[in-house]
Amino acid sequence: MNKNLIVSILLALGFISCQDKPKDAKQEPEKNTKVNYLDESMADFEARMQWWRDDTFGMFIHWGPYAIPAGVYKGKDIKEKNAEWIMHFAKIPTTEYELFAKELDPKKFDADQWAGIIKDAGMKYVVFTSKHHDGFAMWDSQVSDYDIVDFSTYGKDVLKLLSEACRKKGLKFGVYYSIMDWHHPDAQADSYLESREGTPENKANFARYLEDYMKPQLKELIENYDVDILWFDGEWVKEYTHAQGKEIYEYVRSLKPDIIINNRGDKGRQGMQGMNKDDSDFAGDFGTPEQEILEGTATTDWESCMTMNDTWGYRINDHNWKSAETLIYNLIDVTAKGGNYLLNVGPTPEGLLPKPSVERLNEIGTWLDTNGEAIYATDNLKGDYKQGEDIRFTKSKDGKSIYAILLEKPRNTITLKNIRPDEGSKIRLLGADEALKWTYSNTKGLTVTLPKSLVGKYAWTLKIEGEEQNASN
Numbered sequence: 001m002n003k004n005l006i007v008s009i010l011l012a013l014g015f016i017s018c019q020d021k022p023k024d025a026k027q028e029p030e031k032n033t034k035v036n037y038l039d040e041s042m043a044d045f046e047a048r049m050q051w052w053r054d055d056t057f058g059m060f061i062h063w064g065p066y067a068i069p070a071g072v073y074k075g076k077d078i079k080e081k082n083a084e085w086i087m088h089f090a091k092i093p094t095t096e097y098e099l100f101a102k103e104l105d106p107k108k109f110d111a112d113q114w115a116g117i118i119k120d121a122g123m124k125y126v127v128f129t130s131k132h133h134d135g136f137a138m139w140d141s142q143v144s145d146y147d148i149v150d151f152s153t154y155g156k157d158v159l160k161l162l163s164e165a166c167r168k169k170g171l172k173f174g175v176y177y178s179i180m181d182w183h184h185p186d187a188q189a190d191s192y193l194e195s196r197e198g199t200p201e202n203k204a205n206f207a208r209y210l211e212d213y214m215k216p217q218l219k220e221l222i223e224n225y226d227v228d229i230l231w232f233d234g235e236w237v238k239e240y241t242h243a244q245g246k247e248i249y250e251y252v253r254s255l256k257p258d259i260i261i262n263n264r265g266d267k268g269r270q271g272m273q274g275m276n277k278d279d280s281d282f283a284g285d286f287g288t289p290e291q292e293i294l295e296g297t298a299t300t301d302w303e304s305c306m307t308m309n310d311t312w313g314y315r316i317n318d319h320n321w322k323s324a325e326t327l328i329y330n331l332i333d334v335t336a337k338g339g340n341y342l343l344n345v346g347p348t349p350e351g352l353l354p355k356p357s358v359e360r361l362n363e364i365g366t367w368l369d370t371n372g373e374a375i376y377a378t379d380n381l382k383g384d385y386k387q388g389e390d391i392r393f394t395k396s397k398d399g400k401s402i403y404a405i406l407l408e409k410p411r412n413t414i415t416l417k418n419i420r421p422d423e424g425s426k427i428r429l430l431g432a433d434e435a436l437k438w439t440y441s442n443t444k445g446l447t448v449t450l451p452k453s454l455v456g457k458y459a460w461t462l463k464i465e466g467e468e469q470n471a472s473n
């Protein structure tokens, strides 16, 4: 399929944002001059996105009062899968839900231990739910008492502890923040009990919530916790407008110009059908396909977020875990297509990462110890990112090496059609130093002879000094 067509389809589906990047000359921020952060030069945008692109793999953490009911309300298993939506699905009145928030007391929470697990999994950044749709703040907010320090038994600032532990390990730290808020009376409190979305009065109240509540909270997250990413969500509520989306984007960037913001802060994800390129001025630095991977490469940045089982928040009855193999293949596939992979955990109310999650993270980390060179800070190929179903390619940023990641354990030899090795090229498997025998011909391509026994599991990476055959397209 033609690339433009794929991109149009993705845009129509709302998978990627399409902020028309940089038209002209770069604007130097000056004191007392209002900078238009939506109008950024391509060079500045590239520089701002660099660490995020290089880091490739991050952890999403969905943690809040919903971990306590864990998908079960008054003895009844709530059939909808997203456990963090229990307030909505079980129609729990605000005052009753608050009891979960009060009860929250994760005695076993150990920020350093979490950070260690994240680091060992080969993840480079974190996106933590500072406030989900339930409106509960997981940090010590001065704007409200509905937070883990002032409201809960626990009384400690989880976000502070975790962000500091992560930074100590060299991880970047970002936050998820829901625009929709089921707790705030000016926002969507009890909206699922009475349908009152979108009325003029509601719009006015919601505008007040944005100004007096959401903006000051965002300011706290940036100024007190210096977050590296703002990952918005819940932008689909009728009260929220495209103009507000742009304003919030500008606001956040003005507080921290080099922060990175997803496309769910604006309305670009919705109602995209029939939109043409000329009105594509939605704010956001990267697209957020959810629970899926794009069909191919894209012209804008994107990050695929995914759960390991079928829920974001902890759900006690969800045992439908994806295999470590699937998760590793996903990471490889996403990387070859030029995206990032944000893999979710839903910690327990005691403050533990579920065991099945940790087991999978360990497997991924072990694989990355050997093969990470083919994942982090790589580019996708100009030509095809794959050969058949079982081979994916990436290349080093200096353009000198191609990585062929083999998803099936290869037999004696493997032939790569579109890779031309340099003269005297050294070809080896990551994790082994041995130079492998190879032959090359214009018609057949590159054939590499593999060692008799292969160590490792899941996928094997050939590092090839060479280049793409058809790199011209």
Ligand code: JFZ
Pocket: 082, 084, 085, 233, 234, 269, 290, 305, 312
């Ligand atoms: C949202 C949340 O409602 C959910 O609880 C979780 O936090 C997830 C990461 O994000 O859910 C969405 C958001 C976007 C889409 C679907 C569900 N979407 O784009 O189709």
